[in-house]
Amino acid sequence: MNRTFLIARRELMAYVRTVGFWLSLLSLPLFASLGGVIPMLAMNSEPTRSVAVVEVASGAPLKAGVEARLTARDRERQVDVISALVIPEAGIEASRQVQALGEREGPEVALAEARRIAPTAASGYRPPKADLRLAETPEAVLAAAPGEAREAVVRDLLNAEERTLDAVVLLAREADGPAARVWSAKASDDTVQDAVSAALREITRAERYAALGVGVESVREIDAFRPEVALLSPRSESGGEVSFRDRLPALIGFGFGFLLWALVFTGASILLNSVMEEKSNKILEVLLSSASPGEILTGKVLGVALLTLTVMVVWGGLGGAGLVAAAPDVARDIWSILSRDGLILYFLLYIAGGYLMYAVLFAAVGAFCETPRDAQTLMGPIMMLLVVPILAMQFALRTPDALFVKVLSWIPLFTPFLMSARIPSGGVGPVEIAATTAGMFAMAIFMVWIAGRAFRAGALSDVKLSWKTFGMAVRGGR
Amino acid sequence: MDAALRLDTVNKRYGDFQAVKDLSFVAETGRICGFLGPNGAGKTSTLRMILGLQPATSGRIEVLGADDGRKVRDRIGFLPEERGLYKKMTPVDAIAFFASLKGVPDGEGRKRAREMLEAQGLGAARHKKMKELSKGMAQKVQLIAAVAHRPDFVILDEPFSGLDPMNQQGLEEMIRGLAERGATVLFSTHVMQHAERLCDKVVLLARGRKAFEGTVAEAKATTRQFLELEGDIAAGAVTALPGVSHVETIHVHGQVKVLRATLASGAAGQEALRAAFVQGLDVRRFELKAPTLHDAFIHLTGDDPDAVAPRAEASA
Numbered sequence: 001m002n003r004t005f006l007i008a009r010r011e012l013m014a015y016v017r018t019v020g021f022w023l024s025l026l027s028l029p030l031f032a033s034l035g036g037v038i039p040m041l042a043m044n045s046e047p048t049r050s051v052a053v054v055e056v057a058s059g060a061p062l063k064a065g066v067e068a069r070l071t072a073r074d075r076e077r078q079v080d081v082i083s084a085l086v087i088p089e090a091g092i093e094a095s096r097q098v099q100a101l102g103e104r105e106g107p108e109v110a111l112a113e114a115r116r117i118a119p120t121a122a123s124g125y126r127p128p129k130a131d132l133r134l135a136e137t138p139e140a141v142l143a144a145a146p147g148e149a150r151e152a153v154v155r156d157l158l159n160a161e162e163r164t165l166d167a168v169v170l171l172a173r174e175a176d177g178p179a180a181r182v183w184s185a186k187a188s189d190d191t192v193q194d195a196v197s198a199a200l201r202e203i204t205r206a207e208r209y210a211a212l213g214v215g216v217e218s219v220r221e222i223d224a225f226r227p228e229v230a231l232l233s234p235r236s237e238s239g240g241e242v243s244f245r246d247r248l249p250a251l252i253g254f255g256f257g258f259l260l261w262a263l264v265f266t267g268a269s270i271l272l273n274s275v276m277e278e279k280s281n282k283i284l285e286v287l288l289s290s291a292s293p294g295e296i297l298t299g300k301v302l303g304v305a306l307l308t309l310t311v312m313v314v315w316g317g318l319g320g321a322g323l324v325a326a327a328p329d330v331a332r333d334i335w336s337i338l339s340r341d342g343l344i345l346y347f348l349l350y351i352a353g354g355y356l357m358y359a360v361l362f363a364a365v366g367a368f369c370e371t372p373r374d375a376q377t378l379m380g381p382i383m384m385l386l387v388v389p390i391l392a393m394q395f396a397l398r399t400p401d402a403l404f405v406k407v408l409s410w411i412p413l414f415t416p417f418l419m420s421a422r423i424p425s426g427g428v429g430p431v432e433i434a435a436t437t438a439g440m441f442a443m444a445i446f447m448v449w450i451a452g453r454a455f456r457a458g459a460l461s462d463v464k465l466s467w468k469t470f471g472m473a474v475r476g477g478r
Numbered sequence: 479m480d481a482a483l484r485l486d487t488v489n490k491r492y493g494d495f496q497a498v499k500d501l502s503f504v505a506e507t508g509r510i511c512g513f514l515g516p517n518g519a520g521k522t523s524t525l526r527m528i529l530g531l532q533p534a535t536s537g538r539i540e541v542l543g544a545d546d547g548r549k550v551r552d553r554i555g556f557l558p559e560e561r562g563l564y565k566k567m568t569p570v571d572a573i574a575f576f577a578s579l580k581g582v583p584d585g586e587g588r589k590r591a592r593e594m595l596e597a598q599g600l601g602a603a604r605h606k607k608m609k610e611l612s613k614g615m616a617q618k619v620q621l622i623a624a625v626a627h628r629p630d631f632v633i634l635d636e637p638f639s640g641l642d643p644m645n646q647q648g649l650e651e652m653i654r655g656l657a658e659r660g661a662t663v664l665f666s667t668h669v670m671q672h673a674e675r676l677c678d679k680v681v682l683l684a685r686g687r688k689a690f691e692g693t694v695a696e697a698k699a700t701t702r703q704f705l706e707l708e709g710d711i712a713a714g715a716v717t718a719l720p721g722v723s724h725v726e727t728i729h730v731h732g733q734v735k736v737l738r739a740t741l742a743s744g745a746a747g748q749e750a751l752r753a754a755f756v757q758g759l760d761v762r763r764f765e766l767k768a769p770t771l772h773d774a775f776i777h778l779t780g781d782d783p784d785a786v787a788p789r790a791e792a793s794a
Contacts, residue, residue: 006578014566281562286624289529289556290579292548460531 003291004299011274011303016310025311029318043077043128049166050135051192056146056172062203063171066180067134069199074130078107081128082114089118091329092244104224131191135165151183158185167192177204235426245333249424252337254397256347257421259312261390264354264416267308268362271300272375275366275455284367284459293456301359308355337424346423346433353440354416358386360451367458368470377466389417396421400428409436412443450474480507481540482631482662483528488537490523490686497523499686501537505664505679510657512673513666514775515683521666522559524683525635528664529556542631552580555629559636559666561620565609569595569619572608573626580627587626594622598648614645621652625661632656634665638672650676670771680771684779694771701769701777705739705747707754708763713737719753721745734762 015021051070055063079102087095094117102110107127114122138157144150154168163185169192170181178200182193209219231242278284287296323331338344361382369375392414396405400422409418415436422428457473483505490498498520505511515521526532528539530547542550563572573594574587582590595604598618603611611619617640625632634653638646653676656663667673673680674694682690682697690697702723707716710733716725722739729736741747747766754761769777 003579006575010564010575014564018566281565282558282560283562283564285531285558285560286556286562286576286620287579288531289554289558290551290576460526 003295004302007287007291007296007299008303008306011300012306012310014274015270015307021307025314028315029322032319032322046129046131047166048130048133049189049192050133050164051167051169052135052137052141052165053169053171054137054141054150056150056170060173060207062173062178062200065203065206066169066171066196066199069202070132070134070195073132073195075107076103077128077131079103079110082107082110082122082125085121085125086114086118088326088328089121091327094118100226103226132195137168138165141168151181154183158183169196248330248333249337249426250397250400252334253400253421253424254393256424257389257393257396257417260347260351260354260420261386261393261417263308263312263351264358265386267304267355268358270307271304271359272362272366272379273372274300274304275363276369276371276375279367279459280370288459293459294452296459297360297363297452297455300363301356304359305355343424346437347420349437350416350420350440353437353444356444357413357416357440357447358382360448360455364451364454364458365470367455368461368473378470385413389414392418393421396425400425410439412436412439415440481505482507482542483511483664484538484540485524485528486538486540488524488527488539489535490520490527490532491535497686498527498534501683501686501688503681503688503691505662507662508657508660509678510653510663510665510676512677512680513664513683514668514670514673514680514771515666516668519668519683520686521683522635525556525633525664525666528633529554550631552627553630555624555627555632555661557621557624557632557634557637559639561617563608563616563620563623566607568605568607569600569611569622570604572619573623576623577626580629582627590626591622594626595619598622598652614641617641617645618648618652621649625656628659628661630661632661632663632665634663636667637665638667638669646672670775674771682775682778689779690774697771697774697778698769701774702743703741703745703747703769704767705741705750706763706765706767707737707739707759707761708734709760710734711737711759711761715757715759716754719750719757721747721750 053063053067053070055061079099082102083095083099086098098110098113098117101113111122111125114125140153141150141157144153150170154170157163157165158168166185166189168183170183172179172181180196180200182196184190184192206216206219210216232240233242233246236242236246275284278287284296291299320331323334338347365375365378365382372379388408392405392408395402396418399405405418405422408414409422409432419428419433419436423433454470454473458470461469461473481504485504486502488498488501489496501520501524513521513524523532527534528541528547530549530551538545539547541547542553544550547554564575567575570588570591573591574582574584577587577590578584592601592604595601600615600618603615608616608619617637621634621637624634637649637653641649650672653663653665657678665676677694679693680690680697681688690700705722706728713725713727713735716722716737716739719739721741722745723742724740726738726740727735728738739750741750751761751764751766754764
């Protein structure tokens with residue numbers, strides 16, 4: 001087997017055989033899955049708190065209003081779950097409609113709509129566990145005189161070993177509006193406090209509107225009103241209203257640019273550490289007696305590329321499979337965008353160019369260093385340079401044709417990230433794509449040349465790394 | 479005899495520092511050649527030039543018939559001065575990997591690795607990770623990795639450094655084994671005893687220049703025998719003995735001294751001793767000593783091989 005491939009294989013296997021590699025490989029999909037499951041588990045494992053509401057003082061009663069709003073909380077949670085449930089089968093737009101319907105008409109109507117548009121998904125619906133349940137106020141509390149005596153009774157009730165209540169809400173009207181004292185069995189649990197606070201805010205608002213002559217129904221309607229503001233563009237797929245699908249290319253571009261950045265950064269850092277380890281362990285000199293510097297550099301760059309590619313394929317495969325299972329419409333849209341106009345080909349070119357430019361540079365720096373501290377002199381400015389495309393990509397997400405983003409796209413070191421972010425949104429001409437890509441590969445070849453000379457000199461050198469020594473190495477070659 | 483290695487007026491400069499100056503020597507095929515000199519004498523620079531890892535500033539190097547070591551790198555085995563192997567690899571994996579870079583198929587490399595480890599008493603350690611091995615064991619593994627592809631020419635840079643006497647002896651046996659197999663061995667060292675025991679030929683290097691090239695016996699012949707005398711003796715009385723050319727005081731303990739009397743070329747030590755006893759000198763101990771390679775080195779170069787010369791900084 002060719003020496004380059006032997007070195008690449010060793011590099012790949014050195015990482016693949018470690019526990020850390022498998023932990024890293026599996027951690028992202030695991031956390032991504034947990035990210036979806038944990039909120040649901042947390043919602044269902046939360047205890048249902050028994051809450052008694054007591055009217056303390058005279059004035060317009062608050063109890064009925066607060067109880068109504070505490071009960072409504074449970075129904076709102078049901079609507080949230082139903083609208084999330086329909087996404088895989090009916091899409092994001094349909095989910096928004098179910099959410100709006102549920103907020104207006106209640107969870108029963110939302111569920112009926114969900115059963116109509118996403119029957120399979122809706123058949124799996126289970127109402128989430130309520131976090132609050134209204135309970136009868138114990139006689140002892142009602143019988144006690146308002147004030148300290150009543151609060152003493154409440155304290156004893158919540159402190160009892162076999163208590164039936166988790167919280168008691170004492171409502172009162174103060175001079176500046178409704179107020180409450182919430183007694184909770186657990187000092188750290190502020191769920192009831194938050195719920196009562198929200199309920200009193202709503203009641204106060206309704207009362208103030210009423211004082212101004214606006215009826216309760218009108219207030220409710222105003223609150224439930226969601227204006228339909230449509231974004232229209234002649235560039236949208238329908239030629240009119242802009243849908244999520246129309247926004248998808250920009251998101252894909254941004255996502256890919258970020259992924260490429262992470263890939264380059266991770267791969268190049270692995271390479272830097274690997275070369276540094278070989279330099280500090282004095283393996284590099286033995287390798288140099290068996291293979292040329294070019295073969296070693298190429299083998300290592302290739303090995304780490306295979307490593308990062310393996311990670312990307314596994315993550316991409318799992319992510320794709322998850323997306324197909326959870327949201328087939330979105331998956332279909334993403335695939336149709338990726339397969340349009342040779343976008344995948346561009347992405348592959350930018351992966352190759354971007355990785356090559358930075359990987360060889362990091363490897364060459366590593367050849368001069370035995371510890372990360374040795375590498376700081378050169379790595380600091382390189383890292384700062386790598387921050388620029390991350391900032392520019394955020395502009396590219398909204399305005400891919402902004403002058404600032406366009407200019408940066410022509411700088412070869414930023415081309416792979418920014419062009420990846422811009423091309424999917426359209427509006428980038430073939431001349432600009434061809435010219436920037438050619439510039440990127442010219443730069444990559446130049447970097448390979450620089451790195452090859454620096455690597456050769458650095459591998460056997462004992463001198464401390466600095467811009468001067470690195471420059472001398474590039475000029476001197478070997 | 480064929481030359482496996484031939485250097486002709488080789489020079490190496492690092493900026494203003496001349497590491498190697500007009501160096502010429504030959505290593506004959508199938509022989510063990512010692513490349514001797516103190517630290518910083520230019521040995522490592524020369525070995526790197528032979529391997530083609532660094533270019534010579536001027537001069538010509540011919541290795542196994544090629545004008546560049548890189549052209550015949552598959553036929554060369556190299557053990558660098560500062561050693562290291564992949565810490566997480568097993569000895570078998572490491573040996574097979576380095577052999578594969580020299581063109582040995584993986585299966586064959588593993589087979590050879592197991593056999594060679596077994597022969598060196600490291601059979602039980604073959605599945606351990608390198609980081610779990612003792613320094614001596616790791617050094618043996620590295621030497622095996624350097625020669626598992628059965629090279630025609632083996633270059634060992636300070637192979638004995640850091641080894642205990644037991645492992646040094648084992649390593650000497652390995653080096654003899656390589657030569658018996660027909661390989662040419664060039665090893666650098668600043669410890670003359672190893673060279674004295676192993677080498678068919680030595681090249682002495684001092685401050686980048688060759689000070690001597692020849693057999694160990696020839697090197698020793700450049701310096702003379704001496705008598706070591708201990709007793710209450712005056713140095714002047716010893717100088718007057720027949721055949722003694724020079725006397726130096728090695729040690730003084732009150733009235734008792736240890737004197738070293740260098741004999742003139744061709745002089746017999748017995749004559750001088752007889753004269754000392756006839757003259758009634760208070761000789762309590764005497765020893766007629768043949769010169770060592772260490773003595774020869776000092777005589778030839780004026781340097782102590784154990785001293786550290788200013789080290790060449792490999793420039794970028």
